[in-house]
Amino acid sequence: MFRFILLSLLIGFGHISYACDFENISFDKNFPGGRFTSCEQLAPSKFLLNLTPENTPINDSPWYAFKVNSIKQQTIEIVLKVVDGNHRYPPKKSLDGKAWLLEEYNVAGDHLSFSLSVGKTPVWVSAQEILSGKDYYNWGAELALKPNVVHDVIGWSVQNRPLYKVEYQGVGNEWLVVLGRLHPPEVTGALALLPFAEAVLADTPLAIKFRKRFNILVLPNLNPDGVFMGNWRHNANGFDLNRDWKTFSQNEVATVHKYLQQIVKQGENIAMGVDFHSTHKDIFYTMPKDYDVKNPMLVTKWLDALDQQYPDFSVIQQPGNNPDKGVSKQYFSDVYKAPAITYEMGDKTERGFIKELANSAANQLMKTMLASPKL
Ligand SMILES: [Zn+2]
Structure with a gap:
């Protein structure tokens, strides 16, 4: 009897497959950012993909990305099931992995379902736009064509992926530091970091004036292993990198700490x-207004000015002081007495607006920093 049950389990009722090649259709996750855990064929044209995190406990940010190949043109139904969690990201579809369109979908508990037209040309489905290590590399390499901009490796991730900087160093002795992608699925934060960094490195009169006084260090992809594996939040060791800025136990954070210590x-x-992130809404996490930093009013002046620029958009400033949490804004404030924020874009914020706001935020920050007393 026992052997029969064991055999049944091995053969499988409700066949679970990790390869996910079915008779005339396949689900491929073998590319940077690709992720799902296993799949099942529920009916001739209905498939279920299970989503599990890298480790637990973890916050609910189920990431998924896969390519669907079909021998024939057909419409299939896909069900995404989060194991022990809730969905965060509505599915997006792409034919080239670059341009993405939101798919219509239904959510019922841990099941998210949608129909998809597939054929011989692979169709990509992803939780958010895919921004891979290669995309960051190409972006940094292009910026490094500008005078005095350096694109180089400052250290290595747990799995030995390079941690790249994009850096402008002029004659000044004050630094603006920009961090990104500590949390891999928070792509809208990444979509803000790129135009923000481009604006401070631009050839506009304001940016040129800014760089006569300030140096700029941009670290756009600080969790390259997590980004590659499609992790929900952590690095390759299962650590939350925005909780490590007190202990520096992880290569990625320790590398940045060492680099900044050298500067000082x-x-x-x-x-x-x-530090760029994403959450369910657009919000700017700040330190309290009376916190002991140099230029304590800098953040308030900056974000108030940005708010005034957008009568129809509210720049929400949410102060918080968490000495033991190990988040980057606290680290900047406590270790360097530097004002700092966590710049959070909403998961669903319109992409054109993310870009526009980031450009305005960068320009407004440059004006505010230029008006601040020299350190
Ligand atoms: Zn985050």
Whole structure:
């Protein structure tokens, strides 16, 4: 009897497959950012993909990305099931992995379902736009064509992926530091970081003036392993990298800490830190207004000015002081007495607006920093 049950389990009722090649259709996750855990064929044209995180506990940010190949043109139904969790991201579809369109979908508990027209040309489905290590590399390499902009490796991730910087160093001794992608699925934050960094490195009169006084360090992809594996939140060791800025136990965070310490040892100053993330709404996490930093009113002045620029959009400033949490804004404030924020874009914020706001935020920050007393 026992052997019969064991055999049944092995053969499988409700066949679970990890390869996910069915008779005339396949689900492929073998590309950077690709992720689902296993799949099942529920009916001739209905498929279920299970989503599980890298480790637990973890917050509910189920990431998925896969390519569907079909021998014939057909419409299939896909069900995404989160194991022990809730959905966060509505599915997007792409034919080239670059341009994405939102799919119509239904959510019932841990099941998210949608229909998809597939054929011989692969169709990509993803939780958010895919922004891979290669995309970051190409972006940094292009910026490095500008004078005095350096694109280089400052260290290595747990799995030995390079941690790239894009850096402008002029004659000043004050630094603006920009961090990104500590949390892999938070792509809308990444979509804000790119135009933000481009604006401070641009050839506009304001940015040129800014760079005569300030240096710029941009670390756009600080969790390259998590981004590659399609992790929900953590790095390859299963650590939350935005809880490690007190202990520096992970290569990725320790590398940045060491780099900034070198800057300070040379007698230079960290003037401002901006760390890009995403959550369910657009919000700017700040330190309390009376927190002991150099230029304590810098953040308030900056974000108030940005708010005034957008009568129909509210720039929400949410102060918080968590000395033991290990988040980057606290690290900048406590270790360098530098004002810092967590810049959070909503998961569903319109992509054109993310770009426009980031450009305005960068320009407004440059004006505010230029008006601040020298360190
Ligand atoms: Zn985050």
